[in-house]
Amino acid sequence: MTPSPPVLSVSSLRKAYGDRMAVGGITFEVGRREVVGLLGPNGAGKSTTINMLLGVLEPTSGTIHIEGVDLASRRVQALERTNFAAVYAPLPGNLTVAQNLRVFGLIYGVKGLSARIEALLTEYDLQRFRDTKCGVLSSGEQTRVSLAKAMLNQPRLLLLDEPTASLDPATAVDIRDRIRAFARQGDSGVLWTSHNMYEVEAVCDRVLFMSRGKVLLQGDPKTLPGEHGHDTLEALFIAVANEPLALERPPAP
Numbered sequence: 001m002t003p004s005p006p007v008l009s010v011s012s013l014r015k016a017y018g019d020r021m022a023v024g025g026i027t028f029e030v031g032r033r034e035v036v037g038l039l040g041p042n043g044a045g046k047s048t049t050i051n052m053l054l055g056v057l058e059p060t061s062g063t064i065h066i067e068g069v070d071l072a073s074r075r076v077q078a079l080e081r082t083n084f085a086a087v088y089a090p091l092p093g094n095l096t097v098a099q100n101l102r103v104f105g106l107i108y109g110v111k112g113l114s115a116r117i118e119a120l121l122t123e124y125d126l127q128r129f130r131d132t133k134c135g136v137l138s139s140g141e142q143t144r145v146s147l148a149k150a151m152l153n154q155p156r157l158l159l160l161d162e163p164t165a166s167l168d169p170a171t172a173v174d175i176r177d178r179i180r181a182f183a184r185q186g187d188s189g190v191l192w193t194s195h196n197m198y199e200v201e202a203v204c205d206r207v208l209f210m211s212r213g214k215v216l217l218q219g220d221p222k223t224l225p226g227e228h229g230h231d232t233l234e235a236l237f238i239a240v241a242n243e244p245l246a247l248e249r250p251p252a253p
């Protein structure tokens, strides 16, 4: 039997804006049941990468396969396996929680939508907010709605851009537990960006360090700092952010 492909496979992915190389040829995978952290200083190329994975930005070159499906040539089939949540992409605030889930469920063509919505309202502890407009919910409640929306189509690839930014510690732990449970229970994988190194260490199975559009390091967040002479992930992050050239391979002669 052929092994099933990784949920995400990215090869030599580049995005240039004129002379500026926002993403400079990155290659990586996200496996099933794996939570991968995409780390890097401001301007490293994380959001550009996520936007290419979502089909929002067209790569300058390189390939993206989602469960083995080529995003460039089979866009619909690739994107129906994907979903996304980010604080900067809130759901329409004038629609209620239930209305938002219905609208997005219809867009995604979810079968048995009413039952799926009920299950998600229960799973994300949102039953009491079902008829509340999303715009008046607290940050933590809105994050739970965004995650419920992101789960509507039972994505194989879940992209999360700083999902716990602006949440209180207790709510952040709750959200992290839900996402880890999601990755553990099925055939899905998660790509997660965060600037919170404590969180990354607690949640991610593997991290990719990006700087200046390149992946400079990758590995287990618990052992990677020690392998590079640092005590903590935060210390390693600061070193990579300050001196990325020290870690880049010398150019070929």
Ligand SMILES: Nc1ncnc2c1ncn2[C@@H]1O[C@H](COP(=O)(O)OP(=O)(O)OP(=O)(O)O)[C@@H](O)[C@H]1O
Pocket: 017, 020, 021, 022, 040, 041, 042, 043, 044, 045, 046, 047, 048, 049
């Ligand atoms: N439309 C654009 N035109 C020109 N340059 C761009 C454009 N979009 C992004 N860039 C540049 O590409 C680089 C990568 O930006 P990107 O937003 O991907 O970084 P990031 O790692 O997500 O940063 P942050 O942590 O601050 O969100 C930056 O130098 C940015 O200025």
